Amino acid sequence: MEAALRLEYYGRQERTMHYQVEPAAAAWSYLMRVRSMEEDQMERVLRLASQSAVVIFSVSSCCMCHAMKRLFCGMGVNPTVHELDQDPKGKDMERALMRLLGNGINSSAAVVPVVFIGGKLVGSMDRVLAFHISGTLVPLLKQAGALWL
Numbered sequence: 001m002e003a004a005l006r007l008e009y010y011g012r013q014e015r016t017m018h019y020q021v022e023p024a025a026a027a028w029s030y031l032m033r034v035r036s037m038e039e040d041q042m043e044r045v046l047r048l049a050s051q052s053a054v055v056i057f058s059v060s061s062c063c064m065c066h067a068m069k070r071l072f073c074g075m076g077v078n079p080t081v082h083e084l085d086q087d088p089k090g091k092d093m094e095r096a097l098m099r100l101l102g103n104g105i106n107s108s109a110a111v112v113p114v115v116f117i118g119g120k121l122v123g124s125m126d127r128v129l130a131f132h133i134s135g136t137l138v139p140l141l142k143q144a145g146a147l148w149l
Helices: 026-050 063-074 090-101 126-135 137-144
Strands: 002-009 014-019 054-058 080-083 113-119 120-123
Touching: 002 113, 002 126, 026 054, 026 090, 026 137, 054 063, 054 090, 090 113, 113 137, 120 126
Parallel strands: 054 080
Antiparallel strands: 002 014, 054 113, 113 120
C-alpha cells in the first residue's frame, strides 16, 4: 500500500514524499531519522556561515562560483570557501542551502554559489551582484568587518 506525506520546512515550501506504508512505528522512526539528518545539515550550514565575515558555499567546477570568489578577492575580501563537492556531506548541505534559498527540491535553479556576510544569508549570485551594482555590498562588507577601507 502506498501513501503520501506532505512536509513543510520553515514555512517556505512543501514537499510530497511517496513511500510504502509499513507499520506506523517503523514509518515514524524513519521519518524522524530523515528529518533529524536534514536539521543537522541545516545547523551545520548556519554554524559554518557564522564562523567568518564572508562565507561562500561553492562547487569547485562551477564557473559562477569561481566568478563570485574572484569578485570578493578583487575587492580585497578574503572569503572562507566551503567546496561542497569536496565535502562528504556536501549533497546534504546543498539540500539545506536549497531550503534556505526557498528553492524547491526539484528545482533546476542553480544552488551555488551561496554567500553569507556577517553570518546572514545574502543569497546566490544574482542577489550579490544586485547589492554590488546598487552600491550596498561594500557597506555590508565593512559592517561585517570584511573590509577596513
